Amino acid sequence: MNKKALTQQIIFWTFRIMSIMVVIVLFAILYFITIRGAQAISWDFLTKSPEEGMVKGGIFPAIIGTLYLIVGSLIFAFPIGVFSGIYLNEYLKDGKLKSFIQLMTNNLAGVPSIVFGLFGMALFVNRLHFGDSILAGSLTLGLLVLPIIIRTTEESLKSVDDSYRLASYAMGATKLYTIKKVVLPLAFPNVITGIILSIGRVSGETAAILFTVAAYFLPKLPHSIFDQVMALPYHLYVLTTSGTNIEASRPVAYGTAFVLVFIVLVTNVIANLIRNYFNKKYKA
Amino acid sequence: MSQLETKNLNFYYGSSIALKNISMAMQKNSVTAFIGPSGCGKSTLLRLFNRMNDLIDGIKIEGEVLIEGNNIYAPKVNVEGLRKQVGMVFQKPNPFPKSIWENVAFGLKVNGIKSTSEINDRVELALKQSALWDEVKSILQRSALQLSGGQQQRLCIARALANEPSILLMDEPASALDPISTAKIEELIYELKEKFTIIIVTHSMQQAARVSDRTAFFYMGELVEYDETKTIFTNPSKERTTNYVTGRFG
Numbered sequence: 001m002n003k004k005a006l007t008q009q010i011i012f013w014t015f016r017i018m019s020i021m022v023v024i025v026l027f028a029i030l031y032f033i034t035i036r037g038a039q040a041i042s043w044d045f046l047t048k049s050p051e052e053g054m055v056k057g058g059i060f061p062a063i064i065g066t067l068y069l070i071v072g073s074l075i076f077a078f079p080i081g082v083f084s085g086i087y088l089n090e091y092l093k094d095g096k097l098k099s100f101i102q103l104m105t106n107n108l109a110g111v112p113s114i115v116f117g118l119f120g121m122a123l124f125v126n127r128l129h130f131g132d133s134i135l136a137g138s139l140t141l142g143l144l145v146l147p148i149i150i151r152t153t154e155e156s157l158k159s160v161d162d163s164y165r166l167a168s169y170a171m172g173a174t175k176l177y178t179i180k181k182v183v184l185p186l187a188f189p190n191v192i193t194g195i196i197l198s199i200g201r202v203s204g205e206t207a208a209i210l211f212t213v214a215a216y217f218l219p220k221l222p223h224s225i226f227d228q229v230m231a232l233p234y235h236l237y238v239l240t241t242s243g244t245n246i247e248a249s250r251p252v253a254y255g256t257a258f259v260l261v262f263i264v265l266v267t268n269v270i271a272n273l274i275r276n277y278f279n280k281k282y283k284a
Numbered sequence: 285m286s287q288l289e290t291k292n293l294n295f296y297y298g299s300s301i302a303l304k305n306i307s308m309a310m311q312k313n314s315v316t317a318f319i320g321p322s323g324c325g326k327s328t329l330l331r332l333f334n335r336m337n338d339l340i341d342g343i344k345i346e347g348e349v350l351i352e353g354n355n356i357y358a359p360k361v362n363v364e365g366l367r368k369q370v371g372m373v374f375q376k377p378n379p380f381p382k383s384i385w386e387n388v389a390f391g392l393k394v395n396g397i398k399s400t401s402e403i404n405d406r407v408e409l410a411l412k413q414s415a416l417w418d419e420v421k422s423i424l425q426r427s428a429l430q431l432s433g434g435q436q437q438r439l440c441i442a443r444a445l446a447n448e449p450s451i452l453l454m455d456e457p458a459s460a461l462d463p464i465s466t467a468k469i470e471e472l473i474y475e476l477k478e479k480f481t482i483i484i485v486t487h488s489m490q491q492a493a494r495v496s497d498r499t500a501f502f503y504m505g506e507l508v509e510y511d512e513t514k515t516i517f518t519n520p521s522k523e524r525t526t527n528y529v530t531g532r533f534g
Contacts, residue, residue, distance in 0.1 A: 172447065
């Protein structure tokens with residue numbers, strides 16, 4: 001083999017190994033979590049509250065809490081994010097204001113989540129007197145995922161071919177009608193990508209809920225949006241760092257991690273199915 | 285009265301002038317072809333007739349465009365209403381990624397027609413007018429993107445016709461199509477002029493000669509010559525026109 005071909009081979013394998021490493025890391029995590037966590041899973045584990053200083057019993061309140069927070073944060077972030085995305089791409093002309101809003105959106109995405117948590121505590125918990133509650137936590141998490149939803153909405157609208165807009169205008173449709181009936185349905189599958197990413201982010205977020213909603217131990221379900229809840233990532237944190245008996249609660253911690261990863265994977269799969277359904281609906 | 289008329293029309297993109305002092309009139313139920321080299325302003329003029337240029341920033345219009353005597357650039361004109369009256373077919377077939385039926389019904393729904401039977405009737409009529417009905421009547425619910433390029437373009441014509449416009453603008457409607465599909469479109473244009481006033485922008489001199497009653501030759505934003513198609517192609521009065529139609533430039 002000559003020198004040139006050898007160099008080609010080396011570079012090719014470098015690329016290949018680097019990309020395979022990503023897959024290996026993901027599978028390693030899944031394997032690790034499954035091996036240690038799957039054995040903790042039982043019907044009781046999924047449907048009961050923690051017992052005996054959180055070393056026995058289940059994680060039902062934390063599962064429900066996390067689901068509440070996913071739904072709650074999306075109720076705030078989805079409409080605001082989608083409307084902002086529409087405004088940015090369909091209404092706002094290129095210029096200083098648009099670049100400024102885009103820059104700010106990117107900056108918002110870069111703010112550490114613990115800072116969101118502090119801000120949420122100052123504004124929602126204290127100033128607005130929501131207290132540690134689902135409402136305060138959902139608003140904080142909503143702010144956290146807002147930039148993701150804005151950017152993906154904007155990008156998906158941008159990818160809709162202009163010829164469809166022109167065709168609609170030429171038929172006498174107004175701008176609003178065109179957005180509603182032509183542009184949004186075409187962009188929708190990609191908007192869902194933003195939702196997928198947001199769900200993943202919300203369900204795993206710990207710092208942002210630390211001061212705004214998460215309960216250390218609360219073996220009953222919430223009655224209103226002003227109640228506190230347990231949440232899977234925070235529960236995991238508590239079990240691993242500050243439980244009454246950390247060694248004894250290890251299996252519960254891995255079980256919790258397993259459930260958390262499972263929820264994220266399942267929501268991803270469901271959202272992907274929805275996206276593919278809408279993508280295929282009219283295309284060839 | 286002419287169906288469509290321009291008076292001393294100037295058009296600017298920013299500070300550069302794209303159309304200079306265009307005055308011309310188009311008669312009802314006739315086909316007018318706009319020819320000229322790329323960038324001569326023929327498509328720009330076409331898009332002035334349904335105010336599609338309004339969507340571009342920094343444009344300026346001087347003079348008048350009259351449809352049946354009414355200036356469509358008068359302050360109180362309803363642009364959406366105008367576009368229902370002046371249909372448009374684009375260069376590249378652009379059916380919506382929806383069913384065939386929904387594509388044709390689109391304009392009717394825009395107009396607020398709710399009755400399914402009325403929509404069905406008008407969809408059928410528009411598809412018959414665009415000579416597509418026999419090919420698609422059994423597959424109306426199928427995606428429009430499954431049709432061939434030529435069928436897609438006739439579907440776009442049907443979509444425009446469903447609005448019952450009086451004028452139909454066609455911007456190089458056959459330039460993306462094969463010769464057989466092109467022939468079908470040309471045949472269709474010939475039939476449609478009984479009901480509609482058609483203006484077609486084309487790069488093909490043969491096409492202009494085949495389908496149009498009158499031809500306008502544009503060069504560098506000016507209307508060089510506008511006359512009976514036969515005259516333009518056999519006995520033009522300007523040397524530039526002669527050079528262009530005989531293929532010496534452009």
